[in-house]
Amino acid sequence: MFILSLTYVKSNEEADKHMETHMAWVGQGYARGWFLASGRKVPRTGGVILALGERAEIEAYVAADPFTVHGIAEYEITEIVLTKVVEGLEALKG
Template identity: 90%
Template sequence: MFILSLTYVKSNDEADKHMETHMAWVGEGYSRGWFLASGRKVPRTGGVIFARGERAELEAYVAADPFTVHGIAEYEITEIAVTKVVEGLEVFKG
């Protein structure tokens, strides 16, 4: 399992200009079965995606995010070995 943590390096106004294409990219990540949960950070300084899959594939996919392509955000990818979850979230224990 991976945590994809993105941090804006440009303003929210700049992020908003690319939000529609970024959200289409997020939707495709769900369609591929890679993304499990996602959302904005509070306060709005970026976002977080919980993902599964192969690291190399996820790294390549992150490189294609419109936020990456347009220099809106930078990603930190952290791999974690989930050992315990509440009932109903077993999908997180890849």
């Protein structure tokens, strides 16, 4: 499992200009079965995506995010191996 933590390096106003295409990209990540959950950080300094898949595929997909392409945000990709989850979330353990 991966935690994709993105941090804005440009203003929220700049992020808003690319939000529609970024959200379409996020939607495609869900459609591919890679993304499990996503949302904004509070305060609004970026966002977080929980993802499953192969690291190389995830890294390539992150490189195609409009936020990456337009220099809006930078990603930190952290791989974790879950050893315990609550009932109903066993799929997160991969």
